[in-house]
Amino acid sequence: MKFIESDILFVKRLKVDILLFSSRFYIIIMRGVWYLIEAVISILIILIFLLALRGTMIIEPSQDVSLTGYNLLKGLDDRGILRNYTTSNNYDLINNSIRYYVHNHSVEICNHQGTCSGYKPNATNVHVATYIISGDNFLNPYEVKLYLY
């Protein structure tokens, strides 16, 4: 079987065309893959950002933390500690007597004139439990606030 020169030339050109096309196709495909990877990374970054933002703004509704705080203060009162410490304005001793490790806690004591002493936290998602103390041996009402944060 004999090929004429034009046929040979045609085959050569075809080979070149196929090679060129496949290399261009490869470049296009690879460029697309890179764009896809970049898009996925961008979406992930935005999602992480949104989740982080959302996590800082939502108040935990899982349990009634204030009720826990009230029970902690009531427990101290039942143990005969709270009244004495409150009327002597000893918020540190009250705070140190609380055995609770789920949240940080601090105590503030306010007298009947509204003057408060103690530590009020400057944080987000602070739960406060209030306990009223009428006094110890004589009437001298106080409000004890336990902050859980």
Place this chain on the structure above:
Amino acid sequence: MKRKGQFFILGAVLLISLFFFGLPERDTLITQETDDMVFLHDNILREYSYAYNNILNSTGPNENSIGNLTNFTYYVDDLMSQRLINSSIMWISIWNITDYGINITVGNYMKEDITLRFYICSFIFDELCSTERYLIVPHNSTNYTNITSVEYQYKLVLDYDNNKVDDYMEYLARDKTSLHTYLKMKRGDNIIIDEYVG
């Protein structure tokens, strides 16, 4: 290969970082669940008997003790108002004034005038009761009555304003001081009513 996408990612990271740094420092957010009314109610009812004991320790049962109890009631009412709780409080204080007599003083902070109906029954003979007596107590005030002849142990049966409160204080001793506290709290649709005898 041109690398334009990487710059977009870098730009996004920079913009997000700037946003985070630019966020204003939020004020302290203090949350207090609506259930606080339940434990405040429990706390106050218990505390009234402590308050009364504290008052009696310093003044004994007399007009001054009633004044101090009134002050404590104002204090509680003020604290509840700060928490948007509408509190209604009534207390009945009883102490002996003579060998056989007792004083019954009623403090009304129920946001309405009340008429208290009461009678005293014998502890031994349950059917043996005194005639009914009435005590009108305007809102935000106290009123009292003296009963001159009471057994050593007795039972006080009381209600006010068509059985809004219908209760009795049983096994009271004539020579002991007693306090009956009635507390109603309301915030929105939530209402808690209970009483405490101490």
